[in-house]
Amino acid sequence: MAKILVIEDVDINLDLFVALLEAYGHVVSSAKDGRSGLESARNDPPDLIISDLMMDEIDGFEVARRVRADKTSRHIPMIAVSALVNGDVQRRVEDAGFDHYIAKPIQARTFVPEIEKYLPTELRSPSGTVAVN
């Protein structure tokens, strides 16, 4: 079980990520913009950060740069999840400091196992199974 921070400005997509991550037994905190995401990452450092890219004011790229620039958070694995797919997004995502990029729409069956690769083994869900309610 890991503590995962999700930064996503579209409510319905935030709901999806939270429901999906919780189904695997993770504890999720959520933020609806870059600023509160950064505050949350600083005040209560999670085990992993999932962030959208296109957000007003502080976008996902800037979130990654600031997380990487801060001593307390620079070690946290970061996954970009975005509907931005054109051109050189992969390179820009890496340059900003993300560890991995997943395009929207996500594949719900493989999403959590895919992001868990960036967690230490002991924080992954037991054999990657869904906890059915």
Next chain:
Amino acid sequence: MNLVNSIAVTDAVAKSILDGAPDAVIVVNGDGRILYSNRQVDDLFGYASGALLGETVEVLVPAWLRGSHAGHRRGYQSAPRTRAMGMLGEPLFAARCDGSVFPVEISLSPIQTPDGSLVSCTIRDVSARVSIEHEVRQKDIELEKAAAKDRFLASMSHELRTPLNAIVGFATMLQMGVDGSLNAAQTEQLQKIERSGNYLLQLISQLLDLGAVGAGRIQATPEPVDLGELVDLVVSMLAPKADAKGLALRSRLNCETKTWCTDRRALTQILVNLDDNAIKFTEAGSVDITVNLLSERNLIEQIEIQVEDTGIGIAPDDMDQIFDLFFQEEPGQDFQGVGIGLHLCQELASVLGGRIEAASERSVGSRFSLRIPELVEG
């Protein structure tokens, strides 16, 4: 040498210099009457030699500017000074004998003589330059339009993918049984939502690529590509689809050359598309991917990648249209595509310097062969 002779010689020399000058030159007096014009004036404006002498300079000005020109001229003559070409910033306009108008630049210099002050005007036709500037401006506008279209497509893609994320995501999650198990009918309906969503996604991606290819904005970025690895990746991406239909999806590398300098993304996209098609149109049997090295004498070495299926095949009459945009063999079939995929593959193949050829027999199967040369790493 006496003074009179000296002036006479100077006149003749000046006349010959002026007639040989590249620009049109006129001299006007205080009333704006033309006292002298060189040969270029007659050529440029279309007058018989000497026909302009004694006319007011306004005959060389377009009709709609004549009134204001006379005013400007009197203003200039009250305080004459040298004015270089282009000092007004924008081109001026002149009128030929036949009334046609063309852009010019004009320099003015006052000449003081015992008979009063004259003005010498040098006139240069700048049509060619103005037309080039116009073309450059036009090009800029086109580039800006293309960039705006790019931005529009990218933002449409983003906006469409965002709700699709929730549609497909929740439909899948329900099937995963996270919130309780479902009966068979519910599962089937959710599968339909998920399939439709994924199909919509595929269309959005293809339309985006089509827009980019059509405008020539996809260019190959050659790099050494491990062909075995790439084919394995494609197979792993499509294996679930083949498995679901009970098809054997196999690959074979028939050459020692394992790396080939080409564009990884375009090649992957072509192979995914060809394999996806093969699986879609095959109900039983297999889909085989084969990589061959073609090295015939006197020909540049090419890599040939074949995708061969045991599917329904293509009717002979349709063979020459299958790469056409929006071509569908049986329109109206659920999720059989709108005819972008193969067209896009062929366009991408040409980005890689090659092409795709198809062979098919009804009820036996189809074989698509991509041949590409090795590109130079950029």
